[in-house]
Amino acid sequence: MKNSLFIGLITLVMLLAGCGKGADSPKGFSLPKGNEQNGELVFNKYQCLACHTLEGYNDADLGKVFADPIPLGGTSAKVKTYAQLVTSIINPSHELAPRSRALVPVVDNNGQSKMTVFNDVMTVTEMIDVVAFLQPKYKVKPIQYTNYLQYQVP
Numbered sequence: 001m002k003n004s005l006f007i008g009l010i011t012l013v014m015l016l017a018g019c020g021k022g023a024d025s026p027k028g029f030s031l032p033k034g035n036e037q038n039g040e041l042v043f044n045k046y047q048c049l050a051c052h053t054l055e056g057y058n059d060a061d062l063g064k065v066f067a068d069p070i071p072l073g074g075t076s077a078k079v080k081t082y083a084q085l086v087t088s089i090i091n092p093s094h095e096l097a098p099r100s101r102a103l104v105p106v107v108d109n110n111g112q113s114k115m116t117v118f119n120d121v122m123t124v125t126e127m128i129d130v131v132a133f134l135q136p137k138y139k140v141k142p143i144q145y146t147n148y149l150q151y152q153v154p
């Protein structure tokens with residue numbers, strides 16, 4: 001009886017450990033694959049270089065918002081996965097890098113990012129494309145895209 005109870009308890013713990021955060025878990029999250037070339041157009045359309053730097057892109061034509069712009073690409077303390085890159089765009093205050101928190105002009109009095117929230121401005125397609133443009137510039141784990149099949153009704 002005790003062995004059965006112990007085995008049942010261990011099984012329950014293992015099952016619960018595999019569940020992640022339940023309904024709030026990002027497991028299985030993926031968007032369709034974006035278009036990198038269109039993403040570069042989106043990046044320029046929303047003048048991202050006004051607040052950011054990106055290796056290989058000249059920002060001389062834009063007035064800088066910050067004296068010390070936030071670099072994009074490379075190795076980032078904040079962006080390590082596809083999901084973190086998407087989250088950084090749609091919810092810039094979600095997880096600020098320690099460097100960002102220290103820069104007063106980058107955050108408001110509540111410690112929130114001053115980055116424009118593009119949720120009501122940028123289309124989903126634009127967001128997917130700008131992520132496709134930026135992702136290769138970061139050292140992030142590649143995403144396993146969902147294969148969206150076209151089903152035909154017999």
